[in-house]
Amino acid sequence: MIPDKMAAVHLTGYGGLECLHYRTDVPVPQPGPGEVLVRVTAAGMNNTDINTRTGWYNAGVGDGTTEAGGQAGFGVDEGGMGDWAGDIRFPRIQGADCVGCIAAVGQGVDPARIGERVVCAPYLYDPEDPEWLENAGFLGSEYDGAFAQFTRLPARNAVTVADDLPFTDAQLATLPCSGGTAMNMMLMAGLKAGDVVLVTGASGGVGTFLIQIAKHYGAEVAAVCSASKADEVRAIGADHVIGRAAADHASAALAATGGRKFTLIADVVGGERFAEYLSLLKRGGRYVTAGAIAGPNVTLDLRTLYLKNLSFFGSTAYLQETFPRLMEILHAGGLKPAVAAARPLSEIAAAQEAFLQKHHVGSMVLIPPQQALAQEDRT
Known part of the structure; x- marks a missing residue:
């Protein structure tokens, strides 16, 4: 059963860790035509998430991605996405790295896909669009992403992986x-x-x-x-x-x-x-x-x-062959995803603080709640 409300992290503006708000009253999105709803089991965390939050992509920022800047932000009010997209709309649910299972499908998507274990390609574009590079959007930037119990995205972005693939969902969440x-x-x-x-x-x-x-x-x-x-x-x-x-x-x-x-x-x-x-x-x-x-x-x-x-x-937006080639290497045994730590989604601020210290090797992962929220948690 799909609940009406979910846990998610809202990014409310460009700035420091105080702009991250863990909530339990966020409406569950509904899949539109050609889309699927994914129940998120693991979400990777990256420099991209922090750079977006802090407005680091603004051309006026000349610093590196320092620990101090990552914690406090860079004083950017607008134009935080720079030459990528100018600005994003707030509140935004970040999280480009989505692993989970398909919980529902929209019109035109085979209902047999419900229950599939999937890894989600993070760039959203129409493969028939000759301007696909110019029009590409990013999960967690132009579109709500995986720092939530559920996210929706085009069905073609949800790539099926075998249940017996010898990797945990946390490991797979380092891929996208x-x-x-x-x-x-x-x-x-x-x-x-x-x-x-x-x-x-x-x-x-x-x-x-x-x-x-x-x-x-x-x-x-x-x-x-x-x-x-x-x-x-x-x-x-x-x-x-x-x-x-x-x-x-x-x-x-x-x-x-x-x-x-x-x-x-x-x-x-x-x-x-x-x-x-x-x-x-x-x-x-x-x-x-x-x-x-x-x-x-x-x-x-x-x-x-x-x-x-x-x-x-x-290199930013992926070539159309990028994600299929990555998954080929994974299935061929050429990759061993390195997970440095996994934390509950509710601890995102502490997780980003640890990420910024750069003591780890590999990736850090956030785990959303895996049960529907109790009614009293939604108010």
Whole structure:
């Protein structure tokens, strides 16, 4: 039975943790034509959630995604989504990473899908629309997402997974945003067997998937992370580990590869190391980014770009083959999603505080209540 009300977290504006409001009186959404209603069993948590809350995408913000900024926000009142969408409408239920089971279907969707275990692709677009990239929306940004007991989305976004797939729902909840971002980065940059790949931010949700995807396709991987996480990052699959605190990343990276430069750099950090990383690319090398943890404003010598015949890629909205390819690798045994911690949805503020401290390896996950709310809880 589907209740009338549900638990959910409302984001009420751009700002600090005080903008997150856990409620138990939110109306359960109804699936429209071509849509399904998903009972959420696990929801991953990402930098994207925090960046959206704080308004970090606003072009006026020059800081990295710091712990202080993540807790208090960046003083943004409007334009918090920057070049992505300008603004979102509040209140908004965030959460791009949705795993659960289909509880109801809208008109035109086969009722036999009810009960299916699903992982949900986070980008919503019409595959028949030639402007699909321009018109893509994001679960938890333009559309209410998974920080709730129920969410609705197009049926094509709810990808069925076998009940006997040897992963928990919490593990699967790391896939849509973290895994999908990594897969999209590698597809855009043309990852291939034999590539020598440098991964920054390697201990995070995206970074751990970048390592695994690169290894699955036969690349050699050097990973940048803090020394305390080096063993875990090697266990994920990195061939070489470069300490984040090293004064000279370039020398350390070349020492690790025996002097060989990189054919591909997958960067989610940015900041002051940007030029140093570009110096490590071979002629004809590729650089792809989907984040700027250390800061969005970098120094680029255009001569480096054109004299070395480099290719740059920016990755946000997924290519249409991204999520299917990610799921193929999962089913082939090429991925072992890393869950650092799982907390109840009601503890979202504490979970984001822990996330911002960056002591973990992999992803953090939120678990909504799995029972219908008692009537007294709804008032």
